Amino acid sequence: xxxxxxxxxxxxxxxxxxxxxxxxxxxxxSSAHAVTGPTDIIAFVEAPSMDALGRxxxxxIQQAPGVTRTTxxxxxxxxxxxx
Numbered sequence: 823x824x825x826x827x828x829x830x831x832x833x834x835x836x837x838x839x840x841x842x843x844x845x846x847x848x849x850x851x852s853s854a855h856a857v858t859g860p861t862d863i864i865a866f867v868e869a870p871s872m873d874a875l876g877r878x879x880x881x882x883i884q885q886a887p888g889v890t891r892t893t894x895x896x897x898x899x900x901x902x903x904x905x
Contacts, residue, residue: 824868824869824870825868825869825870825871825872825874825875825896825897826866826867826868826896826897827866827867827869827875827894827895827896827897828864828865828866828867828894828895828897829864829865829866829867829879829883829892829893829894829895830861830863830864830892830893830894830895831845831861831862831863831864831865831883831886831889831891831892832860832861832862832889832890832891832892833862833863833888833889833890834888834890836888837887837888837889838856838862838863838888839856840886840887840888841862841863841886841887841888841889842854842855842856842863844886844887845863845865845882845883845886848878848882848883848886850867850868850869850874850878850882851865851866851867851883852866852867852868853865853866854866861893865883867879867883875894875896879892879894
């Protein structure tokens, strides 16, 4: 099963548009949006393994122009309790 995660991205002032364009063109990024608040961009990513997810974030997303910090939130399935 693929690993899915939301990546919260902070950028330098005035650099969000360029970073967003780079992130959106990255293989493994399903969607990415500029947002308001303490985070400038939120990307939804998918990778075949945790190792591949780490490589995607470190070698592609963190290297996007203007990116200063990322926080990764891995999707974890939660089953509903039996009734």
